Amino acid sequence: MQKIISQYFNEFSTMSEASHTAVVEIAEREGIEMDKIILATSFCFDELNHHQAKMKLPITQGTFIMGGLAGFPFVGEIGLTAFADHIPDNGAALFIFGSHIGISASGEVGKVKRVGQHRHTNTCGALMLVQEHVLSSSVHKIDPVDHSGFQAEFLALRLSPMASEIRKSEVPILKTTHLVYDEIENEILKLIINSKNLQGDFPIYILGGIVINTDETLPNYFSQKVFRKVR
Numbered sequence: 001m002q003k004i005i006s007q008y009f010n011e012f013s014t015m016s017e018a019s020h021t022a023v024v025e026i027a028e029r030e031g032i033e034m035d036k037i038i039l040a041t042s043f044c045f046d047e048l049n050h051h052q053a054k055m056k057l058p059i060t061q062g063t064f065i066m067g068g069l070a071g072f073p074f075v076g077e078i079g080l081t082a083f084a085d086h087i088p089d090n091g092a093a094l095f096i097f098g099s100h101i102g103i104s105a106s107g108e109v110g111k112v113k114r115v116g117q118h119r120h121t122n123t124c125g126a127l128m129l130v131q132e133h134v135l136s137s138s139v140h141k142i143d144p145v146d147h148s149g150f151q152a153e154f155l156a157l158r159l160s161p162m163a164s165e166i167r168k169s170e171v172p173i174l175k176t177t178h179l180v181y182d183e184i185e186n187e188i189l190k191l192i193i194n195s196k197n198l199q200g201d202f203p204i205y206i207l208g209g210i211v212i213n214t215d216e217t218l219p220n221y222f223s224q225k226v227f228r229k230v231r
């Protein structure tokens, strides 16, 4: 599996290794216990990104879920204000986030075989539909009365300026996955920096990258793009 993934990602480890390394490093640097670090995640709804056996996040008390469609943190300022209240005393906060893409054991990009199915399905299925929309010639319109599709429409609007870049790329969904990652990272940083309620006396770290989902019971991998202290 690693050989197949390495055709598309230069560096990656399992999600478990990446998140454990980050938590251990934060605990050492800050001189605190690991259970003083609260996790907020921003990953796509897809159950593969919230499957404990595939993710193995180093959590003792659950994670605060910020992610909506494709992993974009749709919780906004209000969600972050709620999270700010949950930081353990003398503890730290770690935001783990990213977009995701399936790579099947047979090497198909954007596909994965899920437990209980005999076929491969699109992963990230939502982002593929958004991409289809972005690359289509139809006008992007948001119906002000019907909010049910707003997350997909919002992402389509964000990605629309990059339509030609996506169209030109060798593997469009891989390109879109990287582009939506950038949108997620920028939004998370903006939320953290602008949140008055996150200005307390505790360190904040970010760990971002692309989650690579693989077939059935294989683990999720993670191609890390950033790990750093924000403040």
Ligand SMILES: [Zn+2]
Pocket (backbone or CB within 6 Å): 044, 045, 046, 069, 070, 100, 123, 124, 125, 126, 127
């Ligand atoms: Zn998804």
